[in-house]
Amino acid sequence: MNQLIAKNINVWYGDNHALQDVSMIIDPFQVTALIGPSGCGKSTFLRLFNRMNDYIENFRMEGEILINDINIYDPVVNTEELRKKVGMVFQKPNPFPSSIYENVAFGMRIQGMNKKSELDEVVETSLKKAVLWDEVKDSLKKPAFSLSGGQQQRLCIARTLAVEPEVILMDEPASALDPISTSKLENLIFELKKSYTIVIVTHNMQQAGRISDKTAFFYMGKLIEYDTTKRMFLKPAHLQTQNYITGRFG
Amino acid sequence: MRRTKEKVIEKLLAASGLMTILTTAGILVILIYESSRFFIDVSIWEFLTGTEWTPLFSKKEFGIWPLLSATFLTSLIALLVALPVGLSIAIYLNEYANRNFRKTVKPMLEVLASVPTVVYGFFALTIVTPFLQQFIPGLAGFNSLSPGIVMGIMIIPMISSLSEDALFAVPRTLRDASYGMGATRFQTVFRVLIPSASSGIIVSVILAVSRAIGETMIVAIAAGQQPNFTFNPLVPVETITTYIVQVSLGDVPRDSLEYRTIFAAGMVLFLLTFVMNNISLWLKRKYHRQYE
Ligand SMILES: Nc1ncnc2c1ncn2[C@@H]1O[C@H](COP(=O)(O)OP(=O)(O)OP(=O)(O)O)[C@@H](O)[C@H]1O
Ligand SMILES: [Mg+2]
Numbered sequence: 001m002n003q004l005i006a007k008n009i010n011v012w013y014g015d016n017h018a019l020q021d022v023s024m025i026i027d028p029f030q031v032t033a034l035i036g037p038s039g040c041g042k043s044t045f046l047r048l049f050n051r052m053n054d055y056i057e058n059f060r061m062e063g064e065i066l067i068n069d070i071n072i073y074d075p076v077v078n079t080e081e082l083r084k085k086v087g088m089v090f091q092k093p094n095p096f097p098s099s100i101y102e103n104v105a106f107g108m109r110i111q112g113m114n115k116k117s118e119l120d121e122v123v124e125t126s127l128k129k130a131v132l133w134d135e136v137k138d139s140l141k142k143p144a145f146s147l148s149g150g151q152q153q154r155l156c157i158a159r160t161l162a163v164e165p166e167v168i169l170m171d172e173p174a175s176a177l178d179p180i181s182t183s184k185l186e187n188l189i190f191e192l193k194k195s196y197t198i199v200i201v202t203h204n205m206q207q208a209g210r211i212s213d214k215t216a217f218f219y220m221g222k223l224i225e226y227d228t229t230k231r232m233f234l235k236p237a238h239l240q241t242q243n244y245i246t247g248r249f250g
Numbered sequence: 251m252r253r254t255k256e257k258v259i260e261k262l263l264a265a266s267g268l269m270t271i272l273t274t275a276g277i278l279v280i281l282i283y284e285s286s287r288f289f290i291d292v293s294i295w296e297f298l299t300g301t302e303w304t305p306l307f308s309k310k311e312f313g314i315w316p317l318l319s320a321t322f323l324t325s326l327i328a329l330l331v332a333l334p335v336g337l338s339i340a341i342y343l344n345e346y347a348n349r350n351f352r353k354t355v356k357p358m359l360e361v362l363a364s365v366p367t368v369v370y371g372f373f374a375l376t377i378v379t380p381f382l383q384q385f386i387p388g389l390a391g392f393n394s395l396s397p398g399i400v401m402g403i404m405i406i407p408m409i410s411s412l413s414e415d416a417l418f419a420v421p422r423t424l425r426d427a428s429y430g431m432g433a434t435r436f437q438t439v440f441r442v443l444i445p446s447a448s449s450g451i452i453v454s455v456i457l458a459v460s461r462a463i464g465e466t467m468i469v470a471i472a473a474g475q476q477p478n479f480t481f482n483p484l485v486p487v488e489t490i491t492t493y494i495v496q497v498s499l500g501d502v503p504r505d506s507l508e509y510r511t512i513f514a515a516g517m518v519l520f521l522l523t524f525v526m527n528n529i530s531l532w533l534k535r536k537y538h539r540q541y542e
Contacts, residue, residue: 052430057349083432090430097446108426110437156427160283163432 416450
């Protein structure tokens with residue numbers, strides 16, 4: 001697994017210049033946090049890495065995103081294959097209206113894998129990796145909606161892990177969760193970074209401080225500062241960063 | 251002065267509301283009354299199990315099945331046409347077409363539903379049947395196939411429009427989840443969107459079938475007037491609705507057993523559509539709750 005590289009990225013939604021000349025190198029097997037006030041382009045930047053912006057009308061971009069030395073916006077790149085390598089966890093838990101088991105098996109099934117023994121195994125290991133197995137092992141046939149919000153979010157993570165991605169993108173994954181579920185999720189993220197490269201958007205400064213190795217601060221479509229989380233929080237180079245982190249605006 | 255005027259208007263509105271309710275209740279009461287008089291002379295058992303329907307002949311039989319089978323058969327053919335086409339349109343408009351295309355095509359589809367049914371009936375009899383006869387030599391001049399197909403065309407907009415609404419109501423987040431997992435558009439449609447919208451799609455099907463069951467003109471014109479207990483789509487048949495028209499327009503004496511057959515038949519028709527509409531209402535309420 002190599003670095004994720006964003007090179008001179010510009011993004012427009014119609015006339016709105018949402019990202020302005022952003023370049024950034026994201027290290028493998030680390031947690032990188034994207035912070036900044038609402039509307040500064042964090043989600044837009046995150047969604048570049050699995051091309052989820054492609055569905056948005058009026059979306060236009062310039063620049064390159066390199067994953068394993070391949071520009072993923074090259075026309076020859078297959079977006080379905082890309083998204084198996086670069087998984088995503090969304091702000092609101094979004095399990096499918098099917099059973100817990102089927103949710104985790106989804107990624108395997110769409111790849112044409114229907115052998116029960118193998119599915120069983122993948123479902124179990126994925127749920128274990130997402131630290132949900134013990135809570136649901138006796139109710140795999142139950143609808144996913146019957147789980148609590150925090151459990152649903154870990155289920156969505158298990159679903160993502162089942163297709164063995166290399167990168168996991170998370171867009172404010174804890175914003176809909178209570179404090180206990182949030183801390184469970186943070187512990188999980190800490191575990192996952194041993195095997196995956198994680199990029200996470202968060203509005204919660206303490207959370208960024210607790211879980212991330214590096215932090216990027218965005219402001220009005222520009223990457224203002226990008227450094228190790230420790231340095232960013234102790235001695236930010238820019239006044240804007242300091243003001244934001246200490247809660248003086250945003 | 252103004253106050254009395256408003257009072258009068260309010261009273262008028264209330265009266266017209268009351269009128270509608272009373273009319274509906276009146277129809278229902280007459281339907282029940284007349285059909286219960288019918289069932290004094292003919293046993294319910296004979297009516298519900300008999301496969302001969304000859305009330306207008308000298309040797310009278312009162313088995314509803316010939317009419318019922320014709321109603322089911324024409325409706326089934328209509329559904330076989332309308333479901334795949336209607337659902338494909340809904341999927342296309344929802345997942346593939348761009349917004350402008352959707353905006354222009356949807357109202358155009360509704361036009362299909364506003365063509366007078368007598369035109370459809372004529373179309374079935376004079377164009378579709380002769381056309382089909384070129385390929386199906388055994389096809390009679392009156393048959394269930396061609397009115398069934400034409401009725402299917404008529405109910406396409408019901409299925410496509412309601413299914414499209416149901417697909418549209420599937421939360422954006424589920425699409426994101428599916429695409430985010432590396433699913434193709436096709437997989438997203440068939441593995442996520444359709445299952446999530448299934449109750450809405452079923453509602454559209456039930457309402458469309460219920461419409462087909464009650465449809466009169468098309469079958470009266472193109473399916474024939476021969477009570478015939480068969481599921482062969484190539485031969486003349488007579489649906490419940492056609493029979494009711496036939497007797498209403500004919501010279502059967504008003505207060506006779508023959509005349510009361512139409513109330514018994516009408517009762518069956520009413521119960522069928524009533525049950526279907528209620529199932530769809532119940533399902534609708536159920537799926538509205540699902541995403542709250
Ligand atoms: N689907 C869209 N269509 C048009 N403009 C959009 C769209 N999504 C985002 N934008 C615009 O792009 C800019 C960046 O939005 P983005 O969602 O990336 O911000 P964000 O930092 O994630 O904000 P938040 O913290 O509120 O989630 C904003 O000005 C926003 O209005
Ligand atoms: Mg965002």
